[in-house]
Amino acid sequence: MRINLDTGRLILRPLTPDDAEAAFRWCGDPEVNRWMIYPLYHRVEDVRAWLESRDPDNPDSYDEGIVLKETGELIGSGGLVWHPERNAWMIGYNLRADQWGHGYTVEMLNALISHIRETRPVEAIEGVFAAENHRSQRVMEKMGMRYVGDTSYAKLDGSETFPARLYRRNFPQPPEKCLICDRIGLIQRKENPYFVRELETGYVVIGDHQRFEGYTLLLCKEHATELDQLSPDFRAAFLRDMAMTAEAVQKAFHPDKMNYELLGAGIGRHMHWHLFPRRAGDTPRPGPVWQVQDMNSEAWLPSPEKLEELKAALNTELDRLIPDGTK
Numbered sequence: 001m002r003i004n005l006d007t008g009r010l011i012l013r014p015l016t017p018d019d020a021e022a023a024f025r026w027c028g029d030p031e032v033n034r035w036m037i038y039p040l041y042h043r044v045e046d047v048r049a050w051l052e053s054r055d056p057d058n059p060d061s062y063d064e065g066i067v068l069k070e071t072g073e074l075i076g077s078g079g080l081v082w083h084p085e086r087n088a089w090m091i092g093y094n095l096r097a098d099q100w101g102h103g104y105t106v107e108m109l110n111a112l113i114s115h116i117r118e119t120r121p122v123e124a125i126e127g128v129f130a131a132e133n134h135r136s137q138r139v140m141e142k143m144g145m146r147y148v149g150d151t152s153y154a155k156l157d158g159s160e161t162f163p164a165r166l167y168r169r170n171f172p173q174p175p176e177k178c179l180i181c182d183r184i185g186l187i188q189r190k191e192n193p194y195f196v197r198e199l200e201t202g203y204v205v206i207g208d209h210q211r212f213e214g215y216t217l218l219l220c221k222e223h224a225t226e227l228d229q230l231s232p233d234f235r236a237a238f239l240r241d242m243a244m245t246a247e248a249v250q251k252a253f254h255p256d257k258m259n260y261e262l263l264g265a266g267i268g269r270h271m272h273w274h275l276f277p278r279r280a281g282d283t284p285r286p287g288p289v290w291q292v293q294d295m296n297s298e299a300w301l302p303s304p305e306k307l308e309e310l311k312a313a314l315n316t317e318l319d320r321l322i323p324d325g326t327k
């Protein structure tokens with residue numbers, strides 16, 4: 001996208017073919033190119049051809065020239081590109097080697113994220129870096145990103161393949177965009193009567209409608225769609241918290257069988273567990289609860305007294321299950 005953004009120490013602006021010579025200072029530097037996907041440039045004309053091939057009006061790409069205000073020099077390029085299959089903006093950058101170590105990349109990315117947010121949602125950012133590229137790892141940590149998994153990438157000319165790490169950060173969304181973030185906001189403002197307990201990775205709430213008595217949810221603290229968008233530690237703790245909550249539901253409400261469903265809601269489909277206590281004959285046919293038509297009917301809203309009773313029963317069992325010291 002064509003932007004002109006003052007970030008404090010930098011100006012972000014579109015790259016043009018006239019930037020070829022300045023860009024050659026990083027595109028042609030083996031040190032900068034070490035981990036890059038594109039092969040090293042040996043001629044300014046090739047850099048010019050690359051610059052001419054770019055589409056500066058692509059609405060899904062904010063790949064900008066980075067100008068140091070103090071000197072007016074173009075010192076690098078980078079930004080964020082939309083990856084719908086990951087529901088995330090992928091970060092990328094290269095900076096002249098003599099400009100490393102000043103925090104320019106983090107300044108550039110944070111300013112761009114704020115800018116994009118003015119017109120589009122930014123639910124997550126992701127970045128991939130070669131496992132040995134510790135400098136990029138530090139940039140991602142400074143962006144608040146966390147390791148989510150291993151991957152690999154190859155140079156475009158196939159000359160080298162790098163084992164790599166995928167880092168990600170999920171951003172909470174405004175209440176009107178995400179039902180689950182909205183509910184979490186109500187809990188944090190102490191305005192959610194269904195709230196039972198905060199666990200390490202989520203919030204336990206009694207289901208709005210009690211067609212299946214004891215129906216409980218665990219809302220993930222991260223605004224994320226899939227388990228692979230969580231760091232391994234968080235994911236393991238989230239699954240543990242779910243199992244513990246389900247066990248508490250089971251002990252408090254004595255079903256014949258528990259149902260466990262990880263569904264999504266709102267923009268980006270924020271994941272949350274539905275924990276249904278099931279009893280013989282509780283649906284017209286054996287099978288999932290969703291065959292019941294009147295599940296969300298007002299008739300199944302619990303009275304305030306009943307709601308307090310359900311919450312107390314669940315809290316008592318959670319008290320027994322949560323290890324001492326983490327309550």
Ligand SMILES: [Zn+2]
Nearest residue numbers: 178181223270
């Ligand atoms: Zn959300």
